[in-house]
Amino acid sequence: MTGKAVTRAPRDVTHEGFLNHKGGRWAKLSAALCLLVIAVYALTDPVPPNPTGHNGGTWLGYTLGTLGAVMIVWLSLLGVRKRVVGAKPFSLKGWTSAHVWLGMSLIVIGTLHAGGQLGWNVHSLAWLLMMIVILSGFWGIHLYRSLPEKLSANRGEVTQAQMLEALRTLDRQLDSAAQPLDAADAALVRMSLEETGIAGTLRQRLSGDYSGDGNARALAAVGDKVLAAMRAGQPDERLQQIRFLLERKEAALAQARRHIALKAQLELWLYIHVPVTVALLAALAAHILSVFLYW
Amino acid sequence: MTPYRIAIVGSGPAGLSAAAHAARLGLSHVLLEKTDHLSDTIYKYQKGKHVMATPSQLVLRSPLDFDAGKRETVLGTWNDQTAAAGVNVKYLAEVTSISGTGDPIPGSVMKIVTRKRDGTTETKEIQRLAPPYRLTLANGEAILADTVILAIGTQGNPNLMTCPGGDSGHVQYQLDDPTEYADEQIFVIGGGDAGIENALGLAADPAQNNKVTIVNRSAEFAQAKDANVKALMAARDAGRVSIMTETTTRSIEPGWITLDTAEGEVRSACDRVIARMGSAPPRGFVEQCGVAFASSDRLAFPKLSATFESTAPGIFVVGALAGYPLIKHCMNQGHDVVEFINGNLDLKPADEPILEAKFAGLPDGPQGSRSVADWLEYLRTSVSILSGMSSLQMREFMLDSTVRQYRAGELVFERNAPGSSLFGIAQGEVLVEVNPADPSITVPLRAGTIFGEVGLISGRRRGATIRAGTDCILIEISRNAALKLMSQVPSAAREITRITTTRSLLQIFKSGLAATDLEEVIAAAKVETIRAGQAIIKEGETGDDIFIIRSGSMVVEKRIGGKPVFLSYVPAGSYVGEMAVIDGKPRTATVRAAVKADVIRIPGEPFRALLAARPQLLDNLRAEMASRTAMNNFIESRKDSFSGVVDLYTGVANFLVEQGVGEATDVLLIDEKLCVGCDNCEKACADTHDGLSRLDREAGRTYAHLHVPTSCRHCEHPHCMADCPPNAIHRGPTGEVYIDETCIGCGNCQRGCPYGVIRMDKVPPKKPWLLGWFLFGKGPGPGEPSPKWARKADPAYAEKARKAIKCDMCAGQEGGPACVRACPTGAAIRVSPEQFLGVALMGREER
Missing domain, CATH: 3.50.50.60 (FAD/NAD(P)-binding domain)
Known part of the structure; x- marks a missing residue:
């Protein structure tokens, strides 16, 4: 050790989310950009006087078009930035913040670039795709703001791996508890062991209704049997133990399914956002090419 | 003959x-x-x-x-x-x-x-x-x-049981074969390694059906290796061993043992006593x-x-x-x-060639060049804390130390540099720059004394810059060697304590005092070990002792509206309790240890006498006190308007302290209101560290959506360092605790870490270029590759040895911790406890 005081690499220790990164720097910048663009749009006449008013062919149209295209390309690079870490300083939070706020400003920039002139052509396709990307982004922001808290509350201090392990443990316990049962009762336990899908079918996942699932059916059937036995005055302790285990498994399944559902929702919007972005980049290329080739 | x-x-x-x-x-x-x-x-x-x-x-x-x-x-x-x-x-x-x-x-x-x-x-x-x-x-x-x-x-020559009945036939001083005894009620006396190993051995096989109790004189098992203590605690939690601390043996009779516990006398049936109280x-x-x-x-x-x-x-x-x-x-x-x-x-x-190399390049003594033995004797006699060692102990000690000459004006270490070594001045003098704002104000330290002891004991950064005043010869004693010295040579330990106490006091008063003024105060000072959670000051009680925190840390709490409210976090090197000396009123807050801590207790009496003689010291203290009172008043004022916020603040602070943040220097926190579970932090960690992630985001405790993931806290006194056979764990220049390439993969550090942040694993082969994955799906993509891929990519992988892997705080990376840089939502931050346990936390809910 040299005895020299080595200064630590500077790091961001402020505790603020991506929306208000650096005190909302990008939100302010985006708002200012929108206001500026709107003001210029309102205060200028299209030059040379254009009978159809503002569109991409004016100097403002070209400026906004160039700005918009550069921004779209740069914003889509977030996906690359996220995956290339390296040793150099950068803040992915800052990138996200810029991505979100500047992305919103594209509504204004893109629309004013077109001068409101939309039709059924490749140029308007680019605008439409851009709007889908931005709107899906809004959805994403909404999910990012509301779901993490629920995800955290649902999992408590349990990790996903532990949730699955808990289910396996319950299955083992069910298996050993079912050994002394007769064939009919054992079949019910087997139903829980063999016909239960944690995530379930697509229909189950979308509806959130898992009542047709093996464990739920087994629990219902065993529950009926336990009640019937009690009414008959001959409570069956072994079946009660099975019911208890099935109930615990049902609760564990519910937690795991909520966990998976929340995580899926946090990613689902990206399945629109990202492919449409790729389509947008293609449409944008087509739009720019066609403008210059067929002017 | x-x-x-x-x-x-x-x-x-x-x-x-x-x-x-x-x-x-x-x-x-x-x-x-x-x-x-x-x-x-x-x-x-x-x-x-x-x-x-x-x-x-x-x-x-x-x-x-x-x-x-x-x-x-x-x-x-x-x-x-x-x-x-x-x-x-x-x-x-x-x-x-x-x-x-x-x-x-x-x-x-x-x-x-x-x-x-x-x-x-x-x-x-x-x-x-x-x-x-x-x-x-x-x-x-x-x-x-x-x-x-x-x-x-x-x-x-084992230390013998001195209590009545200590010479009975069923008292033994060794345990040859723990499997020899079955169905017995056995008491193991002594909480050192030998005692713990015996107790664990006797209780290892439940079929033996032994009832094993380990009896320790103090509250902590300070003499034993951490790994042994951990195993003992695990055995207790599993119900295999009973532990009695703060307990001594009163008497032994055939079939019975009588013990003095903190709660009073306990008599118990006992078939065998195994006394392992050292030798x-x-x-x-x-x-x-x-x-x-x-x-x-x-x-x-x-x-x-x-x-x-x-x-x-x-x-x-x-x-x-x-x-x-x-x-x-x-x-x-x-x-x-x-x-x-x-x-x-x-x-x-x-070891002669090793030592010769250490003394090469040093100036000759007055009688010409010195031999290794001459050098050892010279150092032993010139540095006061070394004088109690034999020449053989000096040899061993020197293997872990270095000695070198510093030219006048040369820097020894800078303020805020990390470092836990102790320096002894063999010849010449050094200058301490006491005022960071003005390096021209210095205090000389003369030959024979030591410096750097604060870093050694508290585990914190250097408090002042030190330069060679004249040409001088300094011996730098590594942390391990210094700790060994203190435990093996009692006179050295006492001398170091005396020096730290004096210097802590001088630092408190900043200026206007000389060491000689403090003699009376020092004579009355005592070093005490405080276990985690124990209070040294209780609100409302009278008392005017002052405490200097040597190691560990404290939390200050005050009861407001019937509930304890967290006021502040006090790191090692600070002092508490001075208010009562100044105003003579009862204690206004409770101070308890966040982790096991060493404090110096200074009675108020000689202290007040000192203050009476030097009125300007009182002013210094009053100024300090004013800032603390302001903080208390601030929190109390908030209590009325935001009672929920203050409760949450206290809750979060207590939670963090429970999670060991009290001994941390740098801790990764995740705000689960922002975390979307993308695991980009883990991926970034793996991609910047040989393909292995050093953090587990999902694991760990959570309170009020504040999550402490499984990731290194870079403790002040790292548990992992305690028992590393190749001595491969170090504290780096920016305060990070890291493991170097000499790791032998023994796993001691993993067992020693109370937070489970060290994993044993093998380094996977290098991944192909990321663009290939991006465009054509080639390779495993970002983050930690699966062992399956690693085995396929490198046939030698399966045979590789596992080594200990832990967070190095991304030392050497310009951008700082990769996990924080790569968090897309700002959920992850890496902070020191002082940074987080401040008033800033109060604002959390309001944003």
Whole structure:
């Protein structure tokens, strides 16, 4: 050790989310950009006087078009930035913040670039795709703001791996508890062991209704049997133990399914956002090419 | 009867090695062993115990082989090789006295000082007689020898139970085979490693059905290795062992034991007592032989020359009795001492080349160039804390230390530099820049004293810049060597405590005081160990003691509206309790330890006297007090308007302290209101660190959506460092605790870490270019590759050794921690506890 005081690499220790990164720097910048663009749009006449008013062919149209295209390309690079870490300083939070706020400003920039002139052509396709990307982004922001808290509350201090392990443990316990049962009762336990899908079918996942699932059916059937036995005055302790285990498994399944559902929702919007972005980049290329080739 | 050339007393590693070497050289010799087998200390290890062979850099010179391995293997090798070498062993030969048979040696008188219970001392003088020596055995037989090698170790002299009944038949001082006992109620007395290992051994197999209780005098198991303590706690939690702390034995009767606990007397049925309360050099016997000790401390070792010769000419002392508990050292000494006796005085110890390299390049002394031995003696006599060591201890100590010359004006270390080593000034003086704003204000430290002790004890960064004032020679003592020094040489520990107390006080008052003003205050100061959660100051109580926190940290709480509210976090190096001295009122808040802490308690009385004499000191203190009162008032004012916020703040603060943040220097926190679970932090960690992630985002505790993931906290006193055989764990220049490439994969650090942040794994092969994955899905993509992929990509992967992997705080990366940089939502932050446990936390809910 040299005895020299080595200064630590500077790091961001402020505790603020991506929306208000650096005190909302990008939100302010985006708002200012929108206001500026709107003001210029309102205060200028299209030059040379254009009978159809503002569109991409004016100097403002070209400026906004160039700005918009550069921004779209740069914003889509977030996906690359996220995956290339390296040793150099950068803040992915800052990138996200810029991505979100500047992305919103594209509504204004893109629309004013077109001068409101939309039709059924490749140029308007680019605008439409851009709007889908931005709107899906809004959805994403909404999910990012509301779901993490629920995800955290649902999992408590349990990790996903532990949730699955808990289910396996319950299955083992069910298996050993079912050994002394007769064939009919054992079949019910087997139903829980063999016909239960944690995530379930697509229909189950979308509806959130898992009542047709093996464990739920087994629990219902065993529950009926336990009640019937009690009414008959001959409570069956072994079946009660099975019911208890099935109930615990049902609760564990519910937690795991909520966990998976929340995580899926946090990613689902990206399945629109990202492919449409790729389509947008293609449409944008087509739009720019066609403008210059067929002017 | 012709005297033997050499009589060797004790057949441990040192004695055995000496005897085998004597046999090889053809010297007439006899090896005297008290028991009926060789090497009793190792013989008495538990069955199957793994014997370590540290330090690994030391070359083994003994004629006997020795490698780390099972007790049985080690003993077997020695038995075979001793027999093969033709060693003349005499079993069941306990030596009861050794005395010279020649003429009185002029001027050589042994003074034996015995301390009586009433505090007076009695001095007995013995005239030393020249060799040959007569060794009288317990059976009355006598043996004559020209020279004697005392290699009796210290284990043969265990500390005995002194309570009534301590000599009963069912009290034993060793445990040979824990599986020998079944269905017994066993009490193990003593919370050191030996006691814990015995207790765990006895309770290991539930089929034995032993009821094992371990009894420890203090509240903590401070003497034992962390890994052992952890295993003990796990055994207790599993219901296999009972633990009684702060408990001493009152009496032992057949079938019963009576204990004094903190709650009062407890009497319990007891079939067996195993007392493992340490051992001490068998001083009485050794002194009777004419061998003087280095000091009057109970744990002191004999005074020896560089050839292991004691103050009695012809009696040599080697091994644990000479202060060397490590087997390898002992065996080398056994070899060396026989060489010396045989006239080979030029023999250099095995570590000589290592030490020579350390002293190379230093200026010559007044009598020309110094030898290694001269240097060691020079350092020992010039630096006050080293004076209590024997020259042999100095040798070992020096292996872990460095010495170098600093030119006048040269920087030793800077303020805020990390560092936990201790410096001693052998020659010249250094200047302490006490005021960071004005480097021209300095305080000189003279030769003989030490500095850097704050970093050593508190584990925090250097408090001031220090430069060489004149050309000087400084010895830098590594943290490990310094800790060993403090535990082995009590006088050094006391001296270091005195110096730290003085300097802490001087720092509190910043200026206007000299060390001499503080003598009275220091004399009354006491070092206390506070266990986690224990309060040193209680709100509402009267008292005016002041506490300086030497290590660990404290939290300050105040009851507001019937609930304890967290006020502040007090790191090591700070002080608390001064308000009561100034205003004389009852304590306004409670101060309790966040983690186990060492504090210096200074009684208020001498302190007030000092303040009365120096009114300007009072002003300094008042200014400090004003800022603390302002903080208290601020939180109290918030209480009315945001009671929920203050509760949450207290809750979060307490939660973090429970998570060990109190001993952290840098901790990763995740705000689960922002975390979308993308695991980009883990991926970034893996991608910047050989493809292995050092953090587990999802695991760990959570409170109020604040999550402490499984990731290194870079503790002030890292638990992982405590027991690393190759000494591969260090604190780096920016405060990070890291493991270097010398890791042997033993897993001690993983077991020692209370937070589970160290993983044992093998480094996967390098991943192909990311673009290939991006465009064509080639390779495993970002983040940690699966072992399956690694096995496929590199056939050698499966055979690779696992090594310890942990967070290095991304030291050397310009951007700082990758996990934080790569978090897309700002959920992850890495902060020091002071940064987070401040008022800033209060604003969390309002944003």
